[in-house]
Amino acid sequence: MSIVDSVTKAMVPIHREGWPFIAIALVATLVVGYFISPLFWIGLFFTGWVCYFFRDPSRVTPVGDGLVVSPADGVVSQVGMARPPLELELGTEPLMRVSIFMNVFNCHVNRAPIGGRIVRVAYRAGKFLNAELDKASDDNERNGLVIEAGDTRIGVVQIAGLVARRIVCFVREGESLSAGERFGLIRFGSRLDVYFPVGTQPKVALGQTMIAGETLLADLAQPQGTAQTLTRVS
Structure with a gap:
């Protein structure tokens, strides 16, 4: 060579x-x-x-039924039950949520956590609070997707942060994505929330480093249990 x-x-x-x-x-x-x-x-x-x-490195996504991979590079900042945004139409009951915080040094290209059809894309204007705060999920500017694979629906929410001022989404309702496929980007520091089906047991820990399209968040094909609500401690 x-x-x-x-x-x-x-x-x-x-x-x-x-x-x-x-x-x-x-x-x-x-x-x-x-x-x-x-x-x-x-x-x-x-x-x-x-x-x-703005780097966009190649990623190798694990293949398997029920595998859910990280949609973002960054660090797990929260794991626990939370009500999904109303605009996602995932119901009003709390679902398991994993939050991934991206700082300005992380790769900000976002990837699909599962393969499936996009049944919902919903943008909501809002504030630009520190994305690590729990209330950022409710108050900050965000863009949400719901991906459907058979009977499974996964919610993915792009959340603008303190520095971020632009959420970019490349996909539309009705389109199909493969697991690990690029679907969006957030400029200059932000966060992604992933909402899982009822009873999902995440396979990640607080503070764990995530690699978009590669790190496993959950295996929906395995028996699920009850997960504890955890929040990152500064």
Whole structure:
């Protein structure tokens, strides 16, 4: 393998949503750096960080009936029972919820936790509180999806955070997704909530690091039990 092939293979793809931001950062760096040369290097570092933020690496999704994978990179901040947003139409009774917090250094491309048909897409305007707070699920701007696979329905909610100001969703109602397939992105720090069917026993722990499309959240094909409500302690 040549050096060029090795470098090309090592490069992480950048999501198309990032190119306008990269272009803006690069042009600003060149303009400001022309007049104030020390700022050129600061701008160049910032441009590199923007490239890093919008990276879109390949993922290997586990295959199996009933497997639910993480929709986001980040850290599990909450595990427990919570009422799903009303706009998802998943009922008013509490369901098992796993919350994954993404900081500004995580990959922000979101992936489908299961394969199935999208039966609901619902956006709701809101605030921009710290996404780690429990009330962010109710108060913050969000976009929710319900994915149906046979008799199973999984709710996935993209939640804007303190820095995030833009939720991007690539899919529409009626479309089908494969497990691990990209469905959206949130810019600059945020959170994803996953709502499971009644009785689901998650296979994750508070503080556990998640890899979108790869880390297993639950196995719905196995016997389920009663889970304890847990919240991340700072």
